[in-house]
Amino acid sequence: MPIQQSDVLYTAVATAEGGRDGRVATDDGKLDVVVNPPKEMGGSGAGTNPEQLFAAGYSACFQGALGVVARQEGADLTGATVTAKVGLGKNGDGFGIIVEISADIPKVDRGTARSLIEKAHGVCPYSKATRGNITVTLV
CATH class of the missing domain: 2.20.25.10 (N-terminal domain of TfIIb)
Incomplete structure (x- = not known):
């Protein structure tokens, strides 16, 4: 909505x-x-360039969403980082972007990290804005 x-x-x-x-x-x-x-x-x-600026904004926003989710779940984000890779390429008669979001969450196990990342993707405003428009891969 x-x-x-x-x-x-x-x-x-x-x-x-x-x-x-x-x-x-x-x-x-x-x-x-x-x-x-x-x-x-x-x-x-x-x-x-615009892709670097978008990557900077997306990674910061996603880190914030990850923090919200981690607090709700009682998970420790100490030392956690989020990296956004934004690719630009041909898309039909123009150009399009593709994003890969990766998070390193050293204080939790792999399964918990994956769950936190997926939940953060559900609440991150950048993720919501791009959903259905571009390919976003979570790593």
């Missing part, structure tokens, strides 16, 4: 200039980065 405008707790605002070969900045000045296509796509690779 989509959220309503009255339910919004926070809104982030970013403006891009020059698309994949320019810069992007937030309205509060906390983020202001040069973006360039990666070398694999013919760019200079000098700056970051």
Whole structure:
């Protein structure tokens, strides 16, 4: 069920200039980065790119969702990390993305870790936004 405008707790605002070969900045000045296509796509690779920014946001959001689930389950997340790999490739007549989320949760057994990751995928806002739109693999 989509959220309503009255339910919004926070809104982030970013403006891009020059698309994949320019810069992007937030309205509060906390983020202001040069973006360039990666070398694999013919760019200079000098700056970051949208896929790296998406991977950063997704991994942080997923880590937060994992924390919520772990607290509910009484699991220890000490030393846990979440990595998001975002791939960009041809998709019909355009481009699409694919994501792999991996989590290292050293204080729990493999089965518990898998359960926590699957539950986090169910509550993570990024996972909810991408569900049914792109392939997301959990590792």
